Amino acid sequence: MTSEDGDGFRFLWYLNRADGTVPWQSEHRVAPSLEHLRQTVAEIDRLGYYGVLCTAREPIALVSATEQLRFLVPEYPGAKPPAMMAEQAQVFDHYSGGRLIINQVNGADPVLARYGRFEGKDERYRVSAEYWETVRRMYGDDPSAVEGEYFTAGPQYKPAIPGPRQERLALWGTGASPAGVAHAAQVLDVYLSFLAEPAGLARTFDTVRAAAAQAGRELPCGVLASVIVRDTDEQAWEHFEWQLSQTDPAEMRRLADRNLRSFGFPGLEEITSPDPQVQARIEALRAGRLPGRDELEFAPGLAAGLTTWTSGEPPFDIAGKGSGNYLIGSPRTVAQSLERLSEQLGARTWILSGWPLAAEARRFAEQVMPLLMESPVAAR
Structure with a gap:
């Protein structure tokens, strides 16, 4: 293997x-x-x-x-x-x-x-x-x-x-x-x-x-x-959502804006996406909250999340780079x-x-x- x-x-x-x-x-x-x-x-x-x-x-x-x-x-x-x-x-x-x-x-x-x-x-x-x-x-x-x-x-x-x-x-x-x-x-x-x-x-x-x-x-x-x-899909999603519940929305908003700009994208207040689901994530961060599962699961068992691959990546894949995407189940x-x-x-x-x-x-x-x-x- x-x-x-x-x-x-x-x-x-x-x-x-x-x-x-x-x-x-x-x-x-x-x-x-x-x-x-x-x-x-x-x-x-x-x-x-x-x-x-x-x-x-x-x-x-x-x-x-x-x-x-x-x-x-x-x-x-x-x-x-x-x-x-x-x-x-x-x-x-x-x-x-x-x-x-x-x-x-x-x-x-x-x-x-x-x-x-x-x-x-x-x-x-x-x-x-x-x-x-x-x-x-x-x-x-x-x-x-x-x-x-x-x-x-x-x-x-x-x-x-x-x-x-x-x-x-x-x-x-x-x-x-x-x-x-x-x-x-x-x-x-x-x-x-x-x-x-x-x-x-x-x-x-x-x-x-x-x-x-x-x-x-x-x-x-x-x-x-x-x-x-x-052990079950439900338990895996519960853990994913628990990690979100332990995450500071204000800090993610700040990081999203900083990291977007460092990669040459518009800041959080200016960036838009043609994908309605990604746009919903952007609007959630602007409003000072974290996106929920319905805004993050982009295919069965696949979701945009948070990671430490690199401290410079925008969270929740709002820039389409895929760095925080998960397999869950x-x-x-x-x-x-x-x-x-x-x-x-x-x-x-x-x-x-x-x-x-x-x-x-x-x-x-x-x-x-x-x-x-x-x-x-x-x-x-």
């Missing part, structure tokens, strides 16, 4: 410093510590997940708590010199036995300015293509000098860091604009997207696969989503949703989150994964 060649499901779990029953609210958050992260990642490893999307600052400190788990680690292209990035990847693979995957993040203007990168969005993809080509060469101990448009470096003289090497340093990432799709087709090994409205997401994946085919490549696709699994309901979506999207890699992280990972692994092992999708 966790094969690397696409013939079955491949599940990763989210690992973040923010944990707890309602981690976007400080009163329900576990105090962050290295020990808590190590305990959590050890449990995810024990449960048989393919990997973790690890946003902890020093993921290499967690490797010794695991045996098989791969680490998908976000990196901004150009934020580190290519030689430093290559050496860090070599060290990580030396200590992990070759279990590093890079999550290539194109980033937003305010974030990248902190790291001295000021290219526009489309140019960042050109920077990224050159950057990762250079990093991969250096990771493979190519000794030649680099003379590129964006990166220049002298020949490599230092001895290679010992340890396992991947044949090709793995890069997973996203990018939905024309420039982003072209970049994905050239650079990435797995294309990722948050769980959006299924028909629209299927079109995006088809576009990406067609671009990769034109470049003579196959590009698997993967989906990021949150999940709530309980009993083990059978969630398994059927995953089967249906995997077929519709042609995507069998899933990066999931749920809170508390270890507890929800355990529920999914013990109650949903066994059902999917029986699935005809998993048998292909």
Whole structure:
């Protein structure tokens, strides 16, 4: 069920410093510590997940708590010199036995300015293509000098860091604009997207696969989503609504406005949506309340919610980015949703989150994964 060649499901779990029953609210958050992260990642490893999307600052400190788990680690292209990035990847693979995957993040203007990168969005993809080509060469101990448009470096003289090497340093990432799709087709090994409205997401994946085919490549696709699994559908929805009840509407209104503006959207008072359900969420936040289930459930067992994927995303998917979308239900309901979506999207890699992280990972692994092992999708 966790094969690397696409013939079955491949599940990763989210690992973040923010944990707890309602981690976007400080009163329900576990105090962050290295020990808590190590305990959590050890449990995810024990449960048989393919990997973790690890946003902890020093993921290499967690490797010794695991045996098989791969680490998908976000990196901004150009934020580190290519030689430093290559050496860090070599060290990580030396200590992990070759279990590093890079999550290539194109980033937003305010974030990248902190790291001295000021290219526009489309140019960042050109920077990224050159950057990762250079990093991969250096990771493979190519000794030649680099003379590129964006990166220049002298020949490599230092001895290679010992340890396992991947044949090709793995890069997973996203990018939905024309420039982003072209970049994905050239650079990435797995294309990722948050769980959006299924028909629209299927079109995006088809576009990406067609671009990769034109470049003579196959590009698997993967989906990021949150999940709530309980013994019954009713209990799962009760937990989803309980998390909402513990959430501060005024804080969500403030975050929605700030985060919309940081991504270049109009603020909360100006933004509109052609989707009546999304417009209802916007109006609820403007009125100082949180949207209800009827405004959040956009398909059976799928709902827009809250997450800690990134603190910069607008809540309740009011910008159509899909970052807080959930699979909700009993083990059978969630398994059927995953089967249906995997077929519709042609995507069998899933990066999931749920809170508390270890507890929800355990529920999914013990109650949903066994059902999917029986699935005809998993048998292909």
